[in-house]
Amino acid sequence: MSADLTPYALRQKIRSGEHTSNTSGLCTGFVQANVVILPKDWAQDFLMFAQSNPKPCPVIAVAPEAGAYHLPEAGKDFDIRSDVPQYRIWNDGVMTDEVTDIKDYWRDDLVTFLIGCSFSFEEALIADGLEIRNIAEGVNVPMYRTNVACKPAGRFSGNTVVSMRPFKPADAIRMIQICSRFPSVHGAPIHFGDPAAIGIADINKTDFGDPVTIKAGEVPVFTACGVTPQEAIAQAKPPFCITHSPGCMVVTDMPNSKLAIM
CATH class of the missing domain: 3.40.1640.10 (PSTPO5379-like)
Incomplete structure (x- = not known):
């Protein structure tokens, strides 16, 4: 389409x-x-x-x-x-x-x-010449549960869900700069590099969406995701x-x- x-x-x-x-x-x-x-x-x-x-x-x-x-x-x-x-x-x-x-x-x-x-800021990344792997491969973006706790409020609590896009380190820095301009659609990533540091045991096993290829020399970049409320709803x-x-x-x-x- x-x-x-x-x-x-x-x-x-x-x-x-x-x-x-x-x-x-x-x-x-x-x-x-x-x-x-x-x-x-x-x-x-x-x-x-x-x-x-x-x-x-x-x-x-x-x-x-x-x-x-x-x-x-x-x-x-x-x-x-x-x-x-x-x-x-x-x-x-x-x-x-x-x-x-x-x-x-x-x-x-x-x-x-x-x-x-975060789909909203993908346009700005592509315009800057960055490849969005899930779009390039024609699949849903990979999403993962993390150990990053949300701030409880009222009857709701839970951990943050993230979406992931792989980039070379220099491109990851550029991605952070671009996404910082879009706080209304999650803004800058919350983590990049070692998935285990935020509780993701296997980057190839998504909790939601589809896995994508991470090429040699690339690092996974994790952005807070709007599936997070579904984890809070479950709790x-x-x-x-x-x-x-x-x-x-x-x-x-x-x-x-x-x-x-x-």
Whole structure:
């Protein structure tokens, strides 16, 4: 699928069931977002958790009220119930299903959060001449659980999930400089080099997404990831929750340039 596809056109393909997989590399220039949907009586605790952990959980939009499924910030004719390629359904902290439409699950007490995604800064890295390995290999970005603790807030706690992209050391430094301009989509990496230092035992065994090739002379670079809330949800055990499936993002009409700090 073309990187030049407009977000609106992609969302129509998602809504019709034509596209049900990851969104990395699609709709160049536009913000992608992770999704967390919780009952209203859990929403304030989650907002506090996100505000306490802005690296893995940068909030870029919140539904205007409980039950609202149209988020004006997300784009033209946007419907959170059908415009994500794949959703996860959670009950009491356990993922019980993955679906491509949540209209049958929708409730009037649900509050939607959109969380910044590292796919948004991939465009800036490519523009600088850096290869994004998961895009080059046509797979989902590799993601891993770590031992890096988030700051607890309300009923939520847990460890940070990271996404990984390999670079030569000089390119890793350039990547850090570029990503620092995008704090709303996780910003600078939290670690590069030895995976064991952040609790990753085997770089070739992902917890989410797909492994990618790490070439001779390259180091893995780890960025905080918006799958982190799913780890917190598993620990907090809200009675009901909906998230995106890792790598299957909301693609918004917001230009990436609006999130950059110059």
